Amino acid sequence: MASAFRRPMPGFRDTGATSTDLSLIVGNTPDASLAFTNYAYISARQASLFQHGYALVSSPSGASVVFNVESHQALEEGVLALNLIQRKFLKVSQRDQVKVSSFRPFDAGFKLVVLTFEVDFARARGKAEEMDAIAFGKHLLKMFNNQVFTVGQLVLVEYMGTHYTLTVTQTVLDGQTESESATRGILLKTTTFLFESVPTTGIKFINQRGGASSNLFKQKDFNFQKLGIGGLDLEFQDIFRRAFASRVFPAHVIRKLGINPVKGLLLWGPPGTGKTLIARQIGKMLNGREPKVVNGPEVLSKFVGETEKNIRDLFADAESDQKTRGDQSDLHIIIFDEIDAICKSRGSTRDGTGVHDSIVNQLLTKIDGVEALNNILLIGMTNRKDLLDEALLRPGRFEVQIEIGLPDEKGRVQILQIHSSKMKENSFLAPDVNLEELAARTKNFSGAELEGLVKSAVSFALNRQISLDDLSKPLDEDNIKVTMDDFLHALDEVKPAFGAAINSLEMCRLNGMLDCGERHKHIQESLMTLVEQVKGSDRNPLLTCLLEGPRGSGKTAMAATIGIDSEFPFVKIVSAENMVGYSESSKCAMITKVFEDAYKSPLSIIILDEIERLLEYVNIGPRFSNLVLQTLLVLLKRLPPKGRRLLVIGTTAAADVLNEMGMIDVFNKSLHVPELKSEDIRRVLAYLNVFSSSDLETAITALHQLSIKKLLMVVDMAAQGEFKEHADVVYSGQKKIDITIFYDCLSDLT
Incomplete structure (x- = not known):
């Protein structure tokens, strides 16, 4: 049957028959030699009250320490004599009052297994010094055996003519691991000493066993x-x-x-x-x-x-x-x-x-x-x-x-917590700020870019407190609050260097992605299947797909849409329009850099737009850049590093040329993007709703096979009307396109 009484924690109360609680006046040790004993001294009559020879001394500052107590004939009753180092730890001066109670160290559960001291010179020394850890430990055991030591306690010791100050940095008790916390324990012959030196002193310990050879790290752990x-x-x-x-x-x-x-x-x-x-x-x-x-x-x-x-x-x-x-x-x-x-x-x-x-x-x-x-x-x-x-x-x-790569979502939360910690401590961070949501929305942000995001959000909060009409107006510091809206506005300003180039992708599909019929829908579904395969398959970290078809059939817009809808953290488009005037070697370096950047992101899409333009291909000659060709052939086959996945989408209007160059075979899949047929044109025009019901069939009859790009251009020209009105009047439904003007525009463009 378990006992109804819980064993008292060691070091906090007397277990004897009598209880001793005194309020004593702090005094100085009566003799200089007694300063090195680490004892507390008291009058003979009051010393008899401490039957175990130990006293728990508590100061008004909250510090407490256990001393061995001895009587001294020179001390008056009501005085507790402490040396300078002891008073320094307790944060008391002479004539201050302290509380003193009897203390009994338990034999079980209070034995010190490991006692760690930080060693410093009591007085400044100019030269470095080596100390034998074994010999020094024996000296301390002889001086302080059966004394109780508390973490943080300061101890004065004389060794070989030199005075040292010891600081207790760690205590490990019997039955306890080093990771568990311990406040104090009693020094016995079985206790192991570990010594650390203050870095600026030049003290070095030799022959130290059971611990580090030197105090390599300033902190005990890495926070x-x-x-x-x-x-x-x-x-x-x-x-x-x-x-x-x-x-x-x-x-x-x-x-x-x-x-x-x-x-x-x-x-x-x-x-x-x-x-x-x-x-x-x-x-x-x-x-x-x-x-x-x-x-x-x-x-x-x-x-x-x-x-x-x-x-x-x-x-x-x-x-x-x-x-x-x-x-x-x-x-x-x-x-x-x-x-x-x-x-x-x-x-x-x-x-x-x-x-x-x-x-x-x-x-x-x-x-x-x-x-x-x-x-x-x-x-x-x-x-x-x-x-x-x-x-x-x-x-x-x-x-x-x-x-040191880009942080994942968990890492981004930690970084945002670090950069917003001061705001939170000082109540400047609004409660609606959700760092987890921000971390999810900042894919491929580096640590520096996350810091920039926080700075941008703070600038919005500060700007609300400033009146541009009256800059001398007093600032209301107490009402500064950084809200979630500030962070959302900051997301519009700060973009990651290795992120998805959404603006560039949107420019590739200014009219959005229209429903162009079942054939185009099937191509989009096939591309999204590749996206899901890249996301979920560890066996295929690299997938490549070529979209080939006549010019204006929507290949680039389709690839850009896939890049946006995939929500991959890294999406980049490689286009010849960004390399005008570049030499062959510069083009190769730029293309290689895009691939290298993609390898730094867990999920990436690269769009190679108009590959024949990248190769500088021309019919007259014919001529092309073999250096760029070989670069693309190598990069399209090179697997990304472990844990990284890449989808490459290429577009071309010259599939026969790429086939002769051997590029078609490099792609895992090739999809033909056709021009629109009559039923496809019907879907597009019905969606645009720019013709009257009677003119719609007439317009479709005139259009047998046309690219989506040319169809939209004809519609846009016809929407401006005979008097070149703004096309928005038609697109908003206020007016319909005149079929006669539509025929004229169609004949001009075809």
Whole structure:
């Protein structure tokens, strides 16, 4: 049968027969030597009240700590003597009052298994110092055995003639894991010590077992929200596992494993995804030296040999530190922003100086040469990984390569929460703002673009409080509210660089998508089937379809409609009209870039409009660009990276020419888009409702086979009438087209 009494939590009340609650005046320790005992001293008569020898001291500020209590003959009754460090932790001064009660540490559930101290000099010291963790732990055990320690408590200790201040940073009790929280516990002979040094002191611990060789990280955990980083949890896990896990362990453990720590980390991905932010925050998290940040072109110099010297100077501190301190050397972090500017593939630049080649050679020597450094971590950032010299990417150099891609929906929620957290804290964010909905509507937004979205929304909210008629009018700060409408307006302003080009697609179908009959409907359904196949099938990450047919039959409008209706986050149209005046190599580079951008999105559609124009094909000659042709043939067969899916839709009015070039066979499917027949024309004209019922049949009789583009042009010309009136009068139903004028316009265009 379970007991009806619950066991009291250790460290919070006396379990003896008598209860002691005193209000005592704080005094100074009666003797300087007593300051290093970590005891509290009291008068002889009052000391007898604490039968277990422990007292729980609580200050008005809310701080509490457990001290061993001893009597001292020099103390008056009603005085509790504490040293300076003890008073500092309790936030009290001499003559202040504190509450003191008897305390009994339980034998079970209160034993300290691990006690972690942060060690600092009590007085400022100018030089670094090595301390043997085992010897120091034995000294502390001799001094403080059977004392109770509380997280955050300050302790003064003298060791080998030097005074140190210890701060309790973590306590792990018997039967408890390190992830669980513990407030205090009692130090026993079985307790294991872990020591961390304040980074600025230069104290280094050797022979420390059971923990990190050094206090590598300033924080005990990675809180990405506090760091201002969202949507990169998996990337940070990879970075920690591959770049930092080996550095957390002591150097002698790593040597026994026969490996060297990672020296290079390359962050690559599209602009605005947070590469520079990650590198900056990694530098802040680590307890090494202050990171050296190098913007790629800064190391270049006009003087011969000066550029190479600038590279060597970046490593000078690390070399000196490793020579003097060996394995106890600090970690030196060097951050290269836009590293592709200085580390291009050797032999690729033709400036005649060979400076870029020398930079790569110098870096390789310092990172992985004969006298390689083990106390460095290089972090490079680029959005053009393909430009880097391949020797830099091999193991031992920038071996950890992490792609920082566009955030997914969950990541976008985190980023929006980070950028709106200040607004929420200060009650400027309206309750109707739904960040989850915004994240769903911001497909393919980078972190920088999401920040721009928040800024744009704030600008709308601020603008409501400003009167342009009277700028001297006082601003009402209390009524500033950023609403959901502000974010929706901001979505109209801020567009993602890797998003769907909706405006360009809408320009391809100015008249919308009309019902052109069963044949066109079947083609649209076939295209939507391909869209669903790309969405749901892991076996076919790449699908291609060619729409071929006479000019004006609606191929481009149909492809644009599929791009819009698919709701894919990335839809781009590649058209010759955007490449007027481009050389063949420039065209190839532009087409390749569109495909590379598509590979960065989980779902993408690329529309290759009028492929024969992209190939610069002309009948006279005939002539075409073989360079562009070969580029398209390669890209149409290249599978996207794992987890990415791509649909390519091509349009052409010269299918026979593409067939001779071998392009037709590259597409998975080819669909013929025909001109309109009489029944199709009937549907279109009935939908437009621009003829009277009697003239409709007459008009259809005159039109046997026509492209949709030419039909709409004839109707538009006829709608303007004999006196060139505005066509809206007809399209709104106020007036009908005169059949005679329609015949005249038809004869002019056909």
